[in-house]
Amino acid sequence: MASSFENYNRRRLISSYFSVVLSIFLVLFLLGTLGLFVINSKKMTNDFKENIPMTVFFKNEAKDSVLNAFDTQMKNSKFIKEYAFVHKDSAAKHNVDIVGKDFMEFLGFNPLQNSFDIHLKGDYVIADSIKKFENEIKKNEYVAEIIYDKQLVDLVNNNIKKISMWILIISGFLAVIAMLLINSSLRLSIYSHRFTIKTMQMVGATKSFIRKPFIWRSIKLGLIGSVLAIIALLGMIHYVDGVFPSLGIAKDYISIGIVFGGILAIGITITWISTFFATQRFLNLRTDDLY
Structure with a gap:
């Protein structure tokens, strides 16, 4: 009977960890994709602009010289x-x-x-x-x-301004959503350990001592989610580079490094902050409020 209960708890714990990693992976992959798009947006717009031709015709009197x-x-x-x-x-x-x-x-x-x-x-x-x-x-x-298409030039430049503005708005919105989703997943994970947290506190463990294993575990989950997001982004970069080789996205190692470094930093920072405040909340609750 005890073995069956332990297996149930283990499966529930694994499921909880999996949902946290999946949430972190999806959010960071989306943010990474947006980051790559923002960084390479100038390349993409220039590539489109540079395909607008201009033709200069010469009079028949023009000699070879x-x-x-x-x-x-x-x-x-x-x-x-x-x-x-x-x-x-x-x-x-x-x-x-x-x-x-x-x-x-x-x-x-x-x-x-x-x-x-x-x-x-x-x-x-x-x-x-x-x-x-x-x-x-x-x-x-x-x-x-x-001869060149003046209307197309004006249309492209006007649309680029509008798109750039919307990208900034969407980036800010997604960043907030990312933090909320990751925070929610981690809080649910820690919620299942609320009795353990309160028991440790009742036997005299300090708040920092109780928080430490939860924070380290969350950081590890954040790293796993970040690495998975980076692997997925590498696959996407390889695909985009094959479809649009003129952009040279795969060879822009500095931009790729900035985005990947940002993904790791965000994955670690958000999980650390979310876990800190989630554990702090349960540490400050009264025993009666845990139920």
Whole structure:
């Protein structure tokens, strides 16, 4: 009979520990995911911005020397991430591949112009910087036209501001929820030991002596939950890096280290504080209030 009761208590204790670790793991994984997103948000927005193309068309009068000079200008420009020269003959061939008909056969000439396809650095894909870059290019008298999606640029920048504001609000909300969830799980775990706590206190044990094993146990559970969250985040980082290799998230060791260090710190700190106040509450209760 005693053995059966001990097994029941052991299973209940294991179940309690498992729920605490699971709560810590889920909360820290969510916070870690959000942390990685916040840290890498600039990379992600820049990656999207840098995919917005700008095309500079040159007049037919522009000779090779003019095009070469412009090529050198682009190479030395602080605005440029990458660029490529597109010869009008190559553009015509590409058009034939897409449309399936050779328009030069009935026109008798190639109406297309030599051009440069340009991708600006993400930091410069804003209205003021693009306008400055555009005015700089227009100084070249052989430039015929500059084309890019102005509405898309404005839309992206406006949405980034809104998203950034909501991320800060959600981050604060989730941080509060995280502390409440972990605190609730730990308090439930300690609640099952309330009679043990009061018995130790009645035989003369000091409050710090009673708290110590509970705090150490909670810190261990916090470490286990933190390590599990880190392992899950490593898997997520590997997956995201495979889908979006241009972001280089997996190679940003400093950001990853900051997030993982934060997860460990949060896991230990919240469990320590929650356990301290939970045990303190039961230590201050009267014996009659335990039931």
